[in-house]
Amino acid sequence: MRSFKPLLVLAVVVFAVFMWNRRATPPVPAAAPQVQSAAMPAPAARQTRNAAAPAAGLPSFLPPEAGDTLALIARGGPFPNRQDGVVFGNREGLLPAQPRGYYHEYTVATPGLDYRGARRIITGGNPPVVYYYTDDHYRTFRAFEVSR
Known part of the structure; x- marks a missing residue:
C-alpha cells in the first residue's frame, strides 16, 4: 500500500501558505468606487509644516493616527509597511x-x-504639494491641506 505522508505534508504546506496570504491581504470592497469630485475641494498650495505637531491644523475628518503618518512622510520614513511610499496609480481616475x-x-x-486596513493618505508631487485621505480603500477621497 502506498504512503500518503508526502501528500499530507504538501497539503499542510499549501494550507499554511494560503492562511499566511489571507492574513497579509486586507479585504477588498466589492462595491464599485464612488466619485466625490464635486464635493472635493481644490488642492491647496504648498505650505510649511511643523513636524513637532503633526496633528495641529489638520481637518477633523482625519483620524488621530493620520498625524503619525504625516510626520513619517515629512521625515521621509522609515515606514512601518513595505507598501508605504509606492506609486498610487489612480486607475479609477478619482483624483485629478x-x-x-x-x-x-x-x-x-x-x-x-493586524493588517493595513483601508485607511490611506495619498500625496501628490515630490515633495508633496497635495494630500488626499481615503478611509474606504480608494472608493472616495477627501482633499486636505498640510501646513509646513
Whole structure:
C-alpha cells in the first residue's frame, strides 16, 4: 500500500501558505468606487509644516493616527509597511489626472487591526504639494491641506 505522508505534508504546506496570504491581504470592497469630485475641494498650495505637531491644523475628518503618518512622510520614513511610499496609480481616475508617479500612498494605522486596513493618505508631487485621505480603500477621497 502506498504512503500518503508526502501528500499530507504538501497539503499542510499549501494550507499554511494560503492562511499566511489571507492574513497579509486586507479585504477588498466589492462595491464599485464612488466619485466625490464635486464635493472635493481644490488642492491647496504648498505650505510649511511643523513636524513637532503633526496633528495641529489638520481637518477633523482625519483620524488621530493620520498625524503619525504625516510626520513619517515629512521625515521621509522609515515606514512601518513595505507598501508605504509606492506609486498610487489612480486607475479609477478619482483624483485629478497627473502623470504616472505623481501620486504616492501611505498607510494610516487602524487600531485593533493586524493588517493595513483601508485607511490611506495619498500625496501628490515630490515633495508633496497635495494630500488626499481615503478611509474606504480608494472608493472616495477627501482633499486636505498640510501646513509646513
